[in-house]
Amino acid sequence: xxxxxxxxxxxxxxxxxxxxxxxxxxxxxxxxxxxxxxxxxxxxxxxxxxxxxxxxxxxxxxxxxxxxxxxxxxxxxxxxxxxxxxxxxxxxxxxxxxxxxxxxxxxxxxxxxxxxxxxxxxxxxxxxxxxxxxxxxxxxxxxxxxxxxxxxxxxxxxxxxxxxxxxxxxxxxxxxxxxxxxxxxxxxxxxxxxxxxxxxxxxxxxxxxxxxxxxxxxxxxxxxxxxxxxxxxxxxxxxxxxxxxxxxxxxxxxxxxxxxxxxxxxxxxxxxxxxxxxxxxxxxxxxxxxxxxxxxxxxxxxxxxxxxxxxxxxxxxxxxxxxxxxx
Numbered sequence: 341x342x343x344x345x346x347x348x349x350x351x352x353x354x355x356x357x358x359x360x361x362x363x364x365x366x367x368x369x370x371x372x373x374x375x376x377x378x379x380x381x382x383x384x385x386x387x388x389x390x391x392x393x394x395x396x397x398x399x400x401x402x403x404x405x406x407x408x409x410x411x412x413x414x415x416x417x418x419x420x421x422x423x424x425x426x427x428x429x430x431x432x433x434x435x436x437x438x439x440x441x442x443x444x445x446x447x448x449x450x451x452x453x454x455x456x457x458x459x460x461x462x463x464x465x466x467x468x469x470x471x472x473x474x475x476x477x478x479x480x481x482x483x484x485x486x487x488x489x490x491x492x493x494x495x496x497x498x499x500x501x502x503x504x505x506x507x508x509x510x511x512x513x514x515x516x517x518x519x520x521x522x523x524x525x526x527x528x529x530x531x532x533x534x535x536x537x538x539x540x541x542x543x544x545x546x547x548x549x550x551x552x553x554x555x556x557x558x559x560x561x562x563x564x565x566x567x568x569x570x571x572x573x574x575x576x577x578x579x580x581x582x583x584x585x586x587x588x589x590x591x592x593x594x595x596x597x598x599x600x601x602x603x604x605x606x607x608x609x610x611x612x613x614x615x616x617x618x619x620x621x622x623x624x625x626x627x628x629x630x631x632x633x634x635x636x637x638x639x640x641x642x643x644x645x646x647x648x649x650x651x652x653x654x655x656x657x658x659x660x661x662x663x664x665x666x667x
Contacts, residue, residue, distance in 0.1 A: 362379065376459055604653065
């Protein structure tokens, strides 16, 4: 079940079966001028990404899986076959009847098994550039994020790493970055438009005390920076070999982001926990990757108490426990 079918360059759509991963699809699309931008980091199955409502670094510009799924072929619990938007259809606008496609996106297999997904494709940008901006504090970095969005700078990705995460990523990926609160910003657009966007972003970064604005436009250098970001989980685990990772996943309104991130950072420090912070802050989403010894009851208690406080602080939370260990 790994067929890529019904590719329509004119309609910007493609249908994929469960065995097709996002990287395999983008390799298949090479040379067409189109791509599928939702990038959760892992080379995940696209139907699995639909089932879990996946997001990722590009969501601030291109959206999560939900708006990028146009139709689903689903096997229901009683064995019937359902096409959520109708057989062979990929409407970009739905105004009549129930939006069954959105109902199944994120349902995690509880309503049926996804056997095909029709996806929305996007034009490849003419030019792209990424920069690493360092800030004197967590508050300054997150405040810069809010201002970039308020100024309507069309960022494709804007990722936050606190100083603990930057240090871990630098060591794990063998890159030399200032160990301070950091934003990774990527811009997509035309070559002429990109220069204007870069100027806007630089002005806002500097207003918030940021520095280090050297733009990388070559695919290889951009790829190295994003590989470092995608390896953040493994970098965090390497901070305490033999311990286990426990990742919180919270999302708050953009207006509350600076306040919540700063309070969470203070709570981590006061609790004496190893918890580097990283997140898709363009969507108000961030993670604390808590690295702890599961055999230590007192440390486990502090982790549980911290997540309880985080839940009360945000009012909207979820978490997962990783089964990965590093020795």
